[in-house]
Amino acid sequence: MPRTVKEHDVRKKEIVDTAERLFLEYGYEETPVEMIIHEVGIAKGTFYHYFRSKDDLLDELVEQLIEEVTGNIKRIAEESEGNAIERIFNVSLYFRNLGVRKQRLTDYLHEDRNVHLHHRLEKKVLPVMAGCYSRLIETGNEEGIFNVKYPYETAVGILGAANYLSEEHHEDLTRHVVKVDIYLAIIDLMERMLGMKEGKLIEFMKHTEGRE
Amino acid sequence: MPRTVKEHDVRKKEIVDTAERLFLEYGYEETPVEMIIHEVGIAKGTFYHYFRSKDDLLDELVEQLIEEVTGNIKRIAEESEGNAIERIFNVSLYFRNLGVRKQRLTDYLHEDRNVHLHHRLEKKVLPVMAGCYSRLIETGNEEGIFNVKYPYETAVGILGAANYLSEEHHEDLTRHVVKVDIYLAIIDLMERMLGMKEGKLIEFMKHTEGRE
Amino acid sequence: MPRTVKEHDVRKKEIVDTAERLFLEYGYEETPVEMIIHEVGIAKGTFYHYFRSKDDLLDELVEQLIEEVTGNIKRIAEESEGNAIERIFNVSLYFRNLGVRKQRLTDYLHEDRNVHLHHRLEKKVLPVMAGCYSRLIETGNEEGIFNVKYPYETAVGILGAANYLSEEHHEDLTRHVVKVDIYLAIIDLMERMLGMKEGKLIEFMKHTEGRE
Amino acid sequence: MPRTVKEHDVRKKEIVDTAERLFLEYGYEETPVEMIIHEVGIAKGTFYHYFRSKDDLLDELVEQLIEEVTGNIKRIAEESEGNAIERIFNVSLYFRNLGVRKQRLTDYLHEDRNVHLHHRLEKKVLPVMAGCYSRLIETGNEEGIFNVKYPYETAVGILGAANYLSEEHHEDLTRHVVKVDIYLAIIDLMERMLGMKEGKLIEFMKHTEGRE
DNA sequence: TATGAATGAGACTTCATTCAT
DNA sequence: AATGAATGAAGTCTCATTCAT
DSSP states (O other), X not given: OOOOOOOHHHHHHHHHHHHHHHHHHHOSTTSOHHXXXXXXXXXXXXXXXXXXXXXXXXXXXXXXXXXXXXXXXXXXXXXXXXXXXXXXXXXXXXXXXXXXTTEEHHHHHTSGXXXXXXXXXXXXXXXXXXXXXXXXXXXXXXXXXXXXXXXXXXXXXXXXXXXXXXXXXXXHHHTTOOOSOHHHHHHHHHHHHXXXXXXXXXXXXXXXXXXX | OOOOOXXXXXXXXXXXXXXXXXXXXXXXXXXXXXXXHHHHTOOHHHHHHHOSSHHHHXXXXXXXXXXXXXXXXXXXXXXXXXXXXXXXXXXXXXXXXOEETTEEHHHHHTSGGGHHHHHHHHHHHHHHHHHHHHHHHHHHHHHTSOOOSOHHHHHHHHHHHHHHHHHHHHHHHHTTOOOSOHHHHHHHHHHHHTTOOTTHHHXXXXXXXGGO | OOOOOOOHXXXXXXXXXXXXXXXXXXOSTTSOHHHHHHHHTOOHHHHXXXXXXHHHHHHHHXXXXXXXXXXXXXXXXXXXXXXXXXXXXXXXXXXXXXXXXXXXXXXXXXXXXXXXXXXXXXXXXXHHHHHHHHHHHHHHHHHTSXXXXXXXXXXXXXXXXXHHHHHHHXXXXXXXXXXXXXXXXXHHHHHXXXXXXXXXXXXXXHHHGGGO | OOOOOXXXXXXXXXXXXXXXXXXXXXXXXXXXXXXXXXXXXXXXXXHHHHOSSHHHHHHHHHHHHHHHHHHHHHHHHHHSOSOHHHHHHHHHHHHHHOEETTEEXXXXXXXXXXXXXXXHHHHHHHHHHHHHHHHHHXXXXXXXXXXXXXXXXXXXXXXXXXXXXXXXXXXXXXXXXXXXXXXXXXXXXXXXXXXOOTTHHHHHHHHHGGGO
16 A cells, blocks of 8 residues: 555566566466566556556567667677677677576577567567678678678578577477587588588687687 | 267367367467357367367367378478479478468468467477478488588578578568568578589579479 | 646636536546546646545535535525415425526436435435424414424425435336326325415415416 | 355355445445455456446345345235234334344445445335335225325325434434434324324334334 | 356456655 | 656456366
8 A cells, every 4th residue: 555656667677577587487478467566566557557468568578678689789790809700609609698597598488488478589689680690791701701692681591590400409408309419500501501611610619619 | 059969070170170260360369269169169168078278279280280281291202203302392382382261371370479379380390391301301412412411400400591581571571571582592591501502403493483 | 738827716616516517417436537637627636636535526516515505595494585384385496496407406316326416415405404494394383384293303304205205206207107296295295294284285385386 | 276166046145145244344335346255255257257247236235135125024014913003113113123234224224335225225125115105004094094195105205204314313323412202203294194193103102112 | 978157367447546746 | 736647446357267967
């Protein structure tokens, strides 16, 4: 009954943050609005003052994650040192290590209960990632290290190949089967798609391996 | 109130088929069990005789689709004539043209409301497709037309690249933006991933273009 | 957003009047505060400057109606010409013809949605009416036209009998059933309660009939 | 989460009974549906399976009370021994002593928070009571103890007079003011309305006084 | 097997009221 | 005084699932 009044954005962020935590812990469908508001300490009506629906909250959450992530991606792509290879590597590295609650975001998203989040996030992040990769590929073309005909499409292709391989990877882990080191495979495929000389990328990777 | 008794499998198929139609039209979440049973003309309880849950029905539906699809895929991969390229092409073609209710299944699956179906289907079909592609790649390697280091991973990579590009394509279509012909891009990328000589695949495709 | 400042009582009356109109049209419960303020053209907060609660507004409204009505009742009871019968008749007449929005207030109050208003109004008006009647009855006793043992109680009894008969009347009208002319019945009962000679009151009424 | 299945009418009565208890304790408006279901031990959805709305529940409750009460009233009116006076007396007595939770129902209903219940109950019980009284009055007319011109209207009038006097009485009690013994007044008024000889009814009452 | 009313979970809506500006 | 976004209370609806018959 005691009323706590907070600034719009503060309270909103509070709700979104709590939802993020709970969605990742229990999954979107398995997290009742009831649970969120209880955790935040607000009433039903308050929730629906800020969000049209539970689904709308997911949108906002995705939006917030996107904002946070895409900003970094772009910055890394544009500001990090080195040639195109190095920059793509840095972006990938950032993305792969992106974590929530001590676990990699990408691992989280591959869990079945997070389809909703995964799907929406992917839909929004993909164009940004693809844009970055595309520009870097063009740079690489100019630098003479890459030889790519369709930069944007190749960017999308690389992301698709890498993601599917990661997903397969997750499946394998779930089934406790591990085949080839998928990172080697991804590198091999990138090399091919980027039109690099064979072994060039692997060589580069070995240099930076320690940094991870 | 009149009670219709049917053979178990007949009735089950009837439910699954109706569900398929409704899920694709309205989406999984937006199709109440109520709607399905009303359409089929059975009672609530009857539904739960056949399926443990609505989710279970989705599983069965996916299973049924899988059975139908993977059988064909394997057959096409193994029995169709020609070299590895031709066979991969045939499999892809079959998959791409797979339709429901006068529309391509793949188009359907990319609609937002079908995340559930998409996710589960992909998870099950991918290994089968990848297996086929993988074997064909090995054949191609042996035939000397391909030069692939990690056949299975490359198979997954090709599927990922192709799917992401299709999805991007769908998004573009939704936004009424059309860029490069993605089919050309996909072919270019496959050529590279399969380690073929540049232009070799495109050349081949042109020959068979009319058949589609 | 433009801010209109008005004198306290003017604004207050404006709100009460609007509320009266809306309460009678939609009923107390079915009239959101939102509706009232929208109609008046003020903000939520402003409403709560003038009234502690929606319920408080109802009180004020009742108070205002009471003030308006009881003043007239007392005046008619005390100042109107003629003997006790005539005066009671005049008071009743005034009350019965009291109208809101072209309809009799008493008719309005008998509608289901106006329980709140009815109840509170009755509770406040009854003592005033009973007081008037009671004094008039005593006068009549002195004048020798009435012969009443418990003036105040008889006053209340007359009001009760008359009201219940009117309510029954309303119900009958709703069900499109009309039985005996209730006015004749009310007059008969008053005659008895007031200890008049049979037919005396009816006779009197006939004289003044035209005035109504 | 454990499910308790009960027969429709059993469960329904359970809800209505609980509601009756709570409504009378806290008042209709001050009893949330939440409270009712918590007390009964059922879920929201279950409640709305049985009742279209909280208001609908009130209707059912009234219906149930009516059924219970009107049956008795009619029986007493028709089966109890003695002449018309005695019977009317018995009905009144039954009604006046009708209790809920150790308190007289009529006292309960006069509490402000029970307007809803009061209003609806009165609306439904009145016709029944009036019907009984009306028939008894006709009997009394025939027996020569009464001399009533409009039996039904007089019945309604008696009920109105008696109720208003009781209400006034309640108000007085609340304000700790006690005036004339209202029972004497009511008897006096009934005597007059029923066209009895003065003092006849009081005399009769004195005989039966002890029985109460 | 078939039925559908009964049940529980939870999304969503409406609305009175408060409070920082 | 005036404003209206913010808040909490509570009503209602939709839907998956269970169970007695």
